[in-house]
Amino acid sequence: MSMSSFIDDETLQEYISESLEHLADIEQDLLTIEEGGANIDEEVVNRVFRAAHSLKGGAGFLALDTIKELAHKIENVLDMMRNREIAPNPEIINILLNSFDKLRDLINNSETSNDVNVDEFIVALVGLTTAHLTPAEQESVSNLIPIIKHNGNVIFEVPEIDLAQAKKSAHYLYLLEYDLIHDVYQHGKTPMEIIKNVMDLGTVIESLIDIDQVGTLEDAPINSIPFYMLISSIIEPVVAPGFLELPDEKVLLIGNDGRQLAVEVASPAPPQPKPQAKAQAAATPAAKPPTAPPAAQAQKSPTAASAPPTAPKKPKTTTPAKTPTDSGRTDSGKADKNESQASLRVSVSLLESLMTLAGEMVLSRNQLLQAISQHDQHSIKLSGQRIDLVTSELQEAIMLTRMQPIGSVFNKFPRVVRDMSQKLGKDINLVITGKDVELDKTIVEGLNDPLTHLIRNSADHGIEKPEVRMAAGKNAAGKIELRAYHEAGQVNIEITDDGNGLNPEKIADKALEKGLITADQHKTMSVKEKMALILLPSLSTAEKITDVSGRGVGMDVVKSNIDQLGGQIEIDSKFGHGTTIKIKLPLTLAIIPSLLVTVGDERFAVPQVNVSELVRIGAAQVKERIERVGNSEVMPLRGELIPLIRLASTLGIKSTVIDPQSGIAVEDRRQSIADRRSPSTGIDASLPEHEENTEIAERSGRDRRYKAKSDLNIVVVSAGSFKYGLVVDDLHDSIEIVVKPMGRHLKHLTSYAGATIMGDGRVALILDVGGIAKLAELTSMAGSQRAQDLAESSEESRRKDRQALLLFGNGPEERCAVPLDIVERVEQVMYENIEVKSGQKVIKYRGGSLPLFALSDVSEVAKLNQEQELVVIVFTVANREIGLLATQPVDTIEINAVIDQDTLRSTGIMGSTIIKEQTTLIIDIYELVETLKPDWFKRLQKKEARQKEAQRQSLSSAAPIQHEVRNILLVEDSDFFRTQLKKYIDDDERQCIPAEDGLIAWNWLQENPDGVSLIITDIEMPNMDGFELCRLIRNDSRFDHLKIIAVTSLASDEHIAKGKEVGIDDYQIKLDKDKLLASIEANIN
Amino acid sequence: MADSTLQLCSFQLAEALFGLDTMLVQEIIKVPEITKVYQAPEEIIGIINLRGKIVTIIDLGVKLELPSTVESRNRRIIIVESGNEPFGLMVDRINDVIQIDGGKLGPAPANVRVSQGRFISSVFRDEDQLIAILNLEELVNQAENKTD
CATH class of the missing domain: 3.40.50.2300 (Response regulator)
Structure with a gap:
């Protein structure tokens, strides 16, 4: 029979959530202990000990025997550790970590925990404790001492060693007999409170609820549920009942033989449990608060004679028992997923502010109702404003209750990295910052899997083995940085490793091999695009699948997880130097700012996070601004080609245009935005051509309304790494919407992220821009690539060879440029500092004379004059430094210029190109200098000689x-x-x-x-x-x-x-x- | 006998009579403004806001491969719940709530098409009417399978 039949669920829930909280920090602490080695930090060990102890206490009460047993054995190991009887080493810590994992697993599935076999853990743990014991002690492990009440009732049996251990740090053994009905519930307490109190006062050795006494339904009504606890404590028998909040007769002093001592504890003349013990008790500082856990120093005092021998133990070098195998670890992985708890902790202050706001809300409602009944317009307005204000505050406060620090996910990674480093034989430091950054609970929970995957990837594939790192001139120890921070209303998480980085070529090769991209794409993709390919399904670059990662789930799973959370993922990597993966997340998923758009009569919300800009193209400009390539439309936008998707046709909505004659909305039959073809069918004939429309509309004096319809409204959205333009009929306000999930029939529709209820009570759909792109067959990779293909297949490759040019002026009107690569420096000069020496302009420069040239010296261009701000551009030509006189503004630009070599070709001018809508002369500085100083060029003289020869x-x-x-x-x-x-x-x-x-x-x-x-x-x-x-x-x-x-x-x-x-x-x-x-x-x- | 009495909500799709156990019916509402969901399966008319909940509306006519429901003032939506999710079943007209004798229930006649047959759990017949009693779970779940 299950105990939960009369232990209420609330108690169990409380136990579970508290236990999980205790367990949350344990890994960190154990890792700290491991790091410390023999140099034990008592504080930390105590903390872990207390956690195990609390778990045990609660489990005993809830009859979760397996949990109790496991926690108890863990506790024993930790007890010996803090008594310095065993020194922590990686093997011991491994066993403890795995045992705690199992414990967490059991607690998450507490209902069935009693049926779980944890023998392998118990054996391993007992192995640790007994390995260091003397034969006599070993025997005491299996020797059970019955705890016997005065009336001869055996309450339970306890291993002798446990009693001995307990007595080492405390002097009195008490058997407590709580009655759950009289002592607990009727006092308005919860069982957990009682247990906590007891654990503050002493160490719980064993506990039990006496089910047999409860009886069955047929028996007389239950009037007592006994709950026994055997504890050891340093509290004097006289005061113990008071501290324990129990009647005197329920606190039984137990002797070392397990029998209740002859005299009642609370009798006027308390019997002395043992002379030595008494002496020790007296020696214990009286002021010592009883709440302290058994003080470590007490352990050093000699124990009672009847206690098992506790001769000083020398740590023996015994191989610890078999480490629990990986099955434990796999289980823990499962447990992590189950950890999404149904309950949530909220700070009292936040709760109070919520209460206050709720009170305000009620007050405002009353005011509103009153105002309405009195037809008092002014008051109605006031109450309306008040409600508006209170609602926003209330919303904010409620959202805060959902916020959780990301640390709850981050905290598990030191363990993950530690385990992996051990397994892979690598040395990896994990640096975590920004644990306090808070995110919506759902997002925090959803981050667990993708982050684990990324961290594993970094440790497994990113960081190299120490010897490889040394060979590459890196520090032998790799470093993974996990960072969370706020930025622009979003939370960013960065995972940076200084490992090997991604090889974009390898990724692209693999993608090509798997047919994910075409050979053309392979050649024309940018490095960043190639790296982004790793997010495609079925592309894992791990050359060999290791035990640790590369289990067939790839980065695509990470991406889809992050997508689900409304986040975006970016990869930046330098081959050989490391990888940074950046995840951008919204703070919350429940309420999102969105842009409202309409198509026909339908309203849609586009999450603001996806919107990068809004473009409205006037009806008259549509033809010029929208280009058609093949069957697709693109819009050039600041040098980028944005593919366009018509929302109406993609979703199959019949788009409407206002018929200029009738003023009635008519179905828009145009196939594409820039479509100018004449209507051919009868129905279409009623729809005059687009541009005519405008004219008619203008004539009819309804141009404003009409124009709004014929303008093209484009929402430029970004879905992951690529952008596209969503063509809609109208753009509306940006509003905050509450996301509601769609029903099961509609969940599979990727075009929608959910639905929301608008102010007027109607439902609007929320668009999923990624899904829309897919629907329009504009998948992210192929889409951006296609747009580029459309642009011009060679464009992309040319872009790689963009030239950096230095722009400068020559005279007020003329703009010139030289390749930036050949420029040494740009210096400012004053006109009056320019001297003319033997026909050559020079300027004092760095202790010498810098010859100066001007473009006007060789070419028919404007001469520079005094009024202008002069600069000198310094070049090295023919192994000499020379200066070219120029004017401000000086600027640099990276372009892919096509040079016209005819129109403006002249000496010293290579040609011209258009930069920033200005004709710009490209200067050939070599030719310029060569023309003016032919003798600097010996080769030229040679050439002239040859020329003469040739002429001859x-x-x-x-x-x-x-x-x-x-x-x-x-x-x-x-x-x-x-x-x-x-x-x-x-x-x-x-x-x-x-x-x-x-x-x-x-x-x-x-x-x-x-x-x-x-x-x-x-x-x-x-x-x-x-x-x-x-x-x-x-x-x-x-x-x-x-x-x-x-x-x-x-x-x-x-x-x-x-x-x-x-x-x-x-x-x-x-x-x-x-x-x-x-x-x-x-x-x- | 109490055991064999069944309360049915009977309704019409085109000319055919159907019934649904009243225990399954949450409420019956008039047709509010429906938001169409493009790309959705054919039988899904759209979604509505029912006191803050998003409810998927299924055209029972289309679902049962009958003529789709026709816009009229008699058209109603039966709100049902399955798997913690509310659904609206659009029907042409609500007729009545009737008590029927469980003993008069029979299996669906053989001439009902197979595709329809699986939605009909039994048939009630007396002197003046024949009512096909619908299997709600099948109706709602089939829709899901079909769209996958």
């Missing part, structure tokens, strides 16, 4: 210099750089053969194996990159003689190493002309 020869022969020109294959995908490089290199000795990517170059080489004398190649290119090209060339003996120079905008050591490996002969920075030319000279055949 050309007189005699038709094409005599052809053989002298050596071809250089220039492989570069960026127009800008290709043009620039070609200009640098081309002269009459050298001729560039441009190729746009590795594949084109390779194909060309196949046809012209002897066509070139040198290859200059970019690294990052679409279709075939520089490394691959190089590999092919090096594997072909025909090209053995060819040298390869790689040009990059940034040469990292890693790159260079890889380059050397595949056979690149030299590395040059793209726009460092001098060095590049020197390298060409050195390497050309």
Whole structure:
């Protein structure tokens, strides 16, 4: 029979929630104990001991025997630990951790806990305690002493060792006989209160509810439920009943033989339990509060003669009993999920403020009712305002009751990381910050699984083994940081590790292999996009599945968990250096600010967190602003192409437009926003073309209303890492809505996140922007990719080679730019500081003279004048520093410019491009200096000599210099750089053969194996990159003689190493002309 | 005998008579404003706000593969509950609450189509009427399975 039949549920619930609270901090404490090793922090051990002790006490009362037993055995180990009889080591801590896990599991399933077999834990724990005992003591473990009342009733049997242990720290054994009816319930107490009180006063050894005495229903009405507790305490027998709140006759002093001592405890002349004990009791400071748990120092006093021998024990090096196997751990994993408790703790102050607000609410309601009955408009208004105010406050306060510190989830990770480090043979430090950050209870609970997964991932796949880390020049100990913080009304959680990082290429390869992306996408994706691929289902990069993670559940599960919580996940990783995963979460799920939109007659709420901006395109502009690519519509928005989704057609709502003639809403038959085709069917014929509409409407004088309908309202929403535009009929207010779940028939609809009840009592659906995108077949990855494909397939690859330009002025109207890479510095100068020495402008600069040039020196451009703010842009040309005079404003920009090389081409001006809607001249500083200072360029003199020679020869022969020109294959995908490089290199000795990517170059080489004398190649290119090209060339003996120079905008050591490996002969920075030319000279055949 | 007496709420879908055990009926309401749920299964008309609860409305006509209910002032929604969730069953007309003798219940006739048959738990027949008694759980759960 179950005890819960007469122990009320409330007591059980209280016990469970308190126990779980006790258990919550235990892991941390045990880990601290482990860290301390033999250097025991009594405070911490005591804390864990007390927790186990409380669990035991309550379990005894609730007849949760298995829990009691397990807690008791744990308690024994801890008791010995705090008495320094055993020293904590990882093995012992392991056993304790696993036992506590099991305990938590049992408590979560307390109903069935008595049927659970915990023998393996008991054996392990008993092994720990007995391993250190003398044979005599070992015997005392199995030797049961019956506790016998005066009347001969045996209440229970207790192992001798338990009695002995108890007496070590306290001097009196009491058998307490509580009557649950008279002593507890009738005094308005709860059983838990009684137990807690007892545990404050002493140590509970055993407890029992005497069911047999209760009888059955047929018997006389129950008038007593005895509850026995055997405790040890330092409290003197005289005062014990008072402290224990029991009548004197219910506090029985028990002798060491387990028999009730002859004389009643409370008799006027209390019998002395034992002379020694008495002496010790007297020696105990009288002022010592009885609430303290058995003081550790008391243990040192010699024990009573009758107690089992307690000769000083030397810790023996015995192998602790078998560690409970992993089954315990798996169970604990399950238990975690069950931990979503049905009850919640709320601070009293918060509860009081709720009560106050509720009172206010009632008051306001009364005022309102009165005002209504008196038809007092003014008072009605006032009460309305008051209710408005109180409601908001009430709402806020109620929301607060749901807030929980995230620490309740974070606290388990030190254990997780510890266990994993042990298992994986790694050294990992976990740093946790922001435990106090509070989140909605549901969110905190929902975070458990995804965070565990991420932490496991970091520990397993992120952090490398110590030897690998050392080899990579890292600290042998890895570090995982778990951080929670508030930002912009959201909570961010970051998991950062300094491990190996993600390899975007590997992820992309895998995605390609699994057919998740196409080969084209594979080539054109950005690094970040590649990394985001890891969130796709069935993509686990773990090369081998380990015991610890990689159990077939991947990051996609994490993502969907986070999605469910209304959160977003971002991955940032540097290969070789670590990974940061950032999760953004809303504070609460129950009430969310949302934007109201309408389509036809339907209202929808879009969660504000998804809304990034609102765009309204006037009817007249629709044609220009919306582009159609294939069957899709896109809207360029600040350089990004935003795919558009029409909500109406996606959901199948019949969108309406106001018929200008009748003023009645008519179904909008246009297939797409920018659709201008003539209506063909009869019904459609009634709908004049869009733009005509506007005109008619304007004429009819209802333009305002009409225009609102014909304008295009777009909500730009972000779903995870990508954005799209949701086209709706109308935009309305932003309101706070209460999310209500949908019924079971509708739950599967991914388009909706739920429903809400509007102010007018009607229901509106809440859109799930991710779901809508899916419905419109714009899945996150494919969607963003498709939009880019639409943009222009080459756009993406070109974007990688964006040029950083320095913008500056030349004269009031002219804007100029030079590649930022070749700029050394920008200095401000005063006009009067410029001197002219032997026809050359110079300025004193860093102890020398800096020659100054102006664009007007070589080209037909505006001359600089005194009034302007002057700057000098410093370059290194021909191994000299030179300055180019320019004017403010100086700015930098990163663009993907297409250079017009004809229109404004002139000496020193490479061409022009449009930057920020201004025609901008791209300056060729080398040409400029070369023109003005030809003697600086020795090569140029040589060239001139050759030119003269050539001229002479050309007189005699038709094409005599052809053989002298050596071809250089220039492989570069960026127009800008290709043009620039070609200009640098081309002269009459050298001729560039441009190729746009590795594949084109390779194909060309196949046809012209002897066509070139040198290859200059970019690294990052679409279709075939520089490394691959190089590999092919090096594997072909025909090209053995060819040298390869790689040009990059940034040469990292890693790159260079890889380059050397595949056979690149030299590395040059793209726009460092001098060095590049020197390298060409050195390497050309 | 008390055991065999059953109280039925009888209602009409098109011309056919159906009945539902009154113990299963929470309330009967007039048709309020219904919010249509696009992309939902055909038999789901939409959702309503019933005193703060979101209630899914099922067109019983469509569900039973009969003509769908027709907008009229007689149209009603029977609110039932299953699995802690309220549902609204839209019917063309509520007829009556009748006491019937359990002894007069028979199995569904063989000529009822299979697809309908599983929603009908038994049939009541007396001198002037034939009422098909619906199996609520089947009605509500089938809907779920079907949409999966």
